[in-house]
Amino acid sequence: MCSWTEEELRYVELGDRRRTKRLIRMVKKLAEKPSAGIPEAMESRKETKASYRFLATKDDEAQKIRQAHILQTVKRVEKSGAVLVIQDTTELDFTPHRATRGLGVLSHPAHRGLKVHTALAVSMEGTPLGVIHQKVWVRDEQEVGKRHRRYGLPTAQKESQLWLETEQAVQAQLPSEVKVVVIADREADIYDYLAQERREGMAVLIRAVQDWRVKDQGGKRLWEAIRSQPVGGEMTVEVGRRCDRWPRQARVSLRWMQMQIEPPLHRQGRQNLPAIAVSVILVEEQEPPPGEKGLVWLLLTTLKVEEITQAQQCLRWYALRWQIERYHFVLKSGCQVEKLQLSDAKSLERALAIYCIIAWRLLWLTYEGRRQPTQSCETILQREEWEALCCLVDRTEQPPAEAPSLEQAIHKIACLAGFLGRKGDGSPGVKTLWRGWRALQMVVEMYRVMRNSVPPSSDG
Structure with missing residues (x-):
């Protein structure tokens, strides 16, 4: 199953497959940690340098990135x-x-x-x-x-x-x-x-x-x-x-x-x-x-x-x-775009084209949970993500056999940001969700490490 970033950028045409792969990787990494800076989100010096190089070249790419997202927006509009x-x-x-x-x-x-x-x-x-x-x-x-x-x-x-x-x-x-x-x-x-x-x-x-x-x-x-x-x-x-x-x-x-x-x-x-x-x-x-x-x-x-x-x-x-x-x-506040330190306005515009997709995704998650609360959360979360989420929030070593509903998953994500879910609290807002989303990505990384780790042998 392709990730949401690959699907959202399906129609992007940068003229170079390597740059397209780099773009998809950047969007995925930045979406996982939307309020982090580029170095923190990219996680390594090599990935960070590659991302800055991507943003520093090709003047016309900002519009191409936006247009790929616009084409997907049009598809969603046509359905309604x-x-x-x-x-x-x-x-x-x-x-x-x-x-x-x-x-x-x-x-x-x-x-x-x-x-x-x-x-x-x-x-x-x-x-x-x-x-x-x-x-x-x-x-x-x-x-x-x-x-x-x-x-x-x-x-x-x-x-x-x-x-x-x-x-x-x-x-x-x-x-x-x-x-x-x-x-x-x-x-x-x-x-x-x-x-x-x-x-x-x-x-x-x-x-x-x-x-x-x-x-x-x-x-x-x-x-x-x-x-x-x-x-x-x-x-x-x-x-x-x-x-x-x-x-x-x-x-x-x-x-x-x-x-x-x-x-x-x-x-x-x-x-x-x-x-x-x-x-x-x-x-x-x-x-x-x-x-x-x-x-x-x-x-x-x-x-x-x-x-x-x-x-x-x-x-x-x-x-x-x-x-x-x-x-x-x-x-501005969730993606922290005003904190970007890039060399010129053109580089900022290319970065903005990327963050505009991420900002929409965060806002969409907030409202999708309210619109289709009983839908499976697998429409927005991969299996590892909802398993890690359930294990942490529910304090259990064994994840459930079936994915929770979208509403349940969004409430659990919000819990990672301090949302209490009391009777009068209503639905979590977008600010709470982006904080919870960032916390979830760190939880998922640890979940992968723990799940894939091999216990030491008992043989001397």
């Missing part, structure tokens, strides 16, 4: 027939690594690193299926302090164009029969993005930040117009964890209506541009927890929203947007 594609931008800060060449300025003008824009495919139920598009770039330092000059520029000359290009790339990657809802945060609240032509079966769902001028609403702008609508229903929504809040359930009210958004006043050729038909959904939390700001989301979508069930569905989908934040969190 419909998908949410969540896109967002993050920054990788390498400021402490002053010797690294080719880095660009970040949001803080004194910091240096890479910008990364990712489109993550997620099932309609919330299982991460993989990266479907990713762009890595270096921001030009000459653009620092010139934000006011970019205000009147066409979208095509701004970083905002990324939102349009990413959706176009997603559309090109996925078969036309797959239904797609692209989800984005407030940075995508751009006229050109909303107005972009889309194929049948493709829609967009974003959070609004601008108080748009709207057509045929008696001079009202977006916020005033939607607030004039009566509350059409309520529901409970899961609010994801952020640096400034704990995850929780929020009881919210919903209002919705159809509107036509007018082009911005500063836009050249405005008189020739059409108004954009959208459904608007206002989500408001009525009684937030003490000391916390109530949830208020104003959502825009090209989907038709005419009744409460449609509004609720859009809200459930948008609530999954935080998965892209968890993905970037795993990339």
